[in-house]
Amino acid sequence: DNCGNVTVDYDEVRTDGDCADGYTLTRTWVATDDCGNAITHTQRITVEDTTPPEWVEELPPTELTLECDEPIPPLNLTATDNCGVVTYRAASSISVGDCAQNQYIGRFITAVDECGNEITFRQTITIVDTTAPVWSQDMPEDETVECDGVPVAPVITATDNCGNVTVDYDEVRTDGDCADGYTLTRTWVATDECGNEIKHVQVITVVDTTAPEWQSELPGDVTVECNMLPLPAVLTATDNCDDDVDVTYNETRVDGDCTYSYTLVRVWAATDDCGNSITHTQRITVQDN
Helix, strand or coil, X not given: CCCCCEEEEEEEEEEEEEECCEEEEEEEEXXXXXXXXXXXXXEEEEECCCCCCEECCCCCCCEEEEEXXXXXXXXXXXXXXXXXXXXXXXXXXXXXXXXXXCEEEEXXXXXXXXXXXXXXXXXXXXXXXXXXXXXXXXXXCCEXXXXXXXXXXXXXXXXXXXXXXXXXXXXXXXXXXXXXXXXXXXEEEEEECCCCEEEEEEEEEEECCCCCEECCCCCCCEEEECCCCCCCCCCCEECXXXXXXXXXXXXXXXXXXXXXXXXXXXEEEEECCCCCEEEEEEEEEEECC
């Protein structure tokens, strides 16, 4: 002051704004001399918060593809703010694709400071099922069997990593050269709910290599008088695969030294549908004594 001492008084008034970190400070300085002459200076400081929070962790990928049996990672993010407290909003949605296990998950988390500044992280997760089912047991292998030993088709099951499995079975017969010689092609197909499938094919070759067996008592070789010639026996046979076996009979005469001295050769043949056969021969020596 030009003449005496000066007293400087200071005052600060805060006027709140729309948020905790938005306000006005009014600062006033008053300089007064010994005779009450005064000068005043006022400063207004407008305090704003326009800076959004910042994520603390490294952010995960915004797009993620997972198999249906993979766990969905949690979305746990935190943020810091330059001025105040951070609050969070989070939400998610799920939509189903072309099958039950194909899904689309959209989710986000938003960090908001006390003045409404915010940052948002959005992530889209695609859930897919690309894994085929797995057979639950050992699968039957190709084999060759006799016509009376064709195995019954086993009941095959399968499991899947995510859902239910349907097993379809089909059998196709391809005829061979005879009724009891053929091929069975057995096919199992396991399909999950998203159309992934596995297939197993078994080929069974059915053969008939077993000849029929005589069912009747077979006549033996004999020597008879010319007036005691026996009638041909009626022979029957059974087969492991055929219900009816064709039995043929043939008789051949071999002349001897005179009219009533000769040999009869009688032959029976039993043949199944695949040409397997057995024969029986009886020789009858005819004499006139």
